Amino acid sequence: MNDFQSRGAAEARAMHLLSEAAGMSVHEIESAGFSTPTARRMCKLSTIYFGPTRFRKQQRQAREEAIRAGHTLDTLQLIESNVAKLADEAYAWKLRRDLCRLAANYRKLRTAARERVEHYNGPREEQPARPRASMSNPPGSLERTIHWTGAESKIAAVWDQVRDHATKNNINESDALFELFSNRGISQAEYTPAVIVSIGDLEAIYGGAGDDVILSATNGARMTGAEFLQQKLTDHGLAMLVSRVHGAVDLYTTQRLASSKQRKMCSLESPTCGVPDCGQGADRCQVNHNVAWSHGGPTNLSNLSMSCPFHNGRLDDDRRQPRNGHLVKHGGLTYHVGPFNGGYTLNDHPTARGGAMRVT
Ligand SMILES: [Zn+2]
Structure with missing residues (x-):
């Protein structure tokens, strides 16, 4: 018998190895x-199959089955990892004997053990569904x-x-969806994001x-010009910037709430929340009075910025009494002013960079 064959034969005689290792410490086996991992395994397995137990008869039967089936250290270890999954320890020896009786074929044994x-x-107690949905950004x-x-049946x-x-x-499943x-008609009817396109870009597209x-669109998403063309133009309130518009919107200074027109224009200036790194789309934002209404700030476009409910x-x-800073607007651009250093920061989120005043 050469080394290769004798090694294989020794593997299948794991139970004999364990009987010789019975009572030895890990160090002694080493x-x-x-090797240390093998010595640890042998120490543990020899304690199970040769150590003291209340179930001596079952222990002996399991050993005999394992010798007959030619189990290896690997398959005996596999059996133990399944014994550990039992909810009721009382079945431990029954499971060992069942599995020791089977042929020492690792893959088949794994299936049988499961x-x-x-x-x-x-039967495991089924957990009721916790319906939820989220979008990565x-x-x-x-x-x-x-x-x-959601619930299995519904999904x-x-x-x-x-x-x-x-x-x-x-078509693929995504397009089918x-x-x-x-x-x-879910998207068009209630929810019409506006897309910001500069004249130069429109010519290029x-x-x-x-x-x-x-x-950039006011729902916080971005798209390529080609994707924009593929979609029906009616899906979007197409916004072309010729120049900055003030006039009409500045008439609303006596109202606390921004008009829908101001809101729309503000969204086109900044398609996301104005706080740096926040990607929340303007359609889900509130209108922030840069100088608070309660402190005399007017409802003029020049004093309004978009801000998500959290940041607002x-x-x-x-x-x-500075704590988290505030927003200011210069030339249609919204800056966050730090509470302590007073530094001005533009939101550099990729969608924010597509704002009306930043693409022209
Ligand atoms: Zn925000």
């Missing part, structure tokens, strides 16, 4: 030439991903429809350079 553990543990990408969790039913639609129309949603132009609640109303 001294015989075994089935038996499930059998002994009984990575700054360096034009992709967004929706994570949608499966939806996914079946998506698959059917995709197969029938020979868009078609199914838009057929039901219609001139065929759409892929080079990135546009934190920005300082009273600038004499």
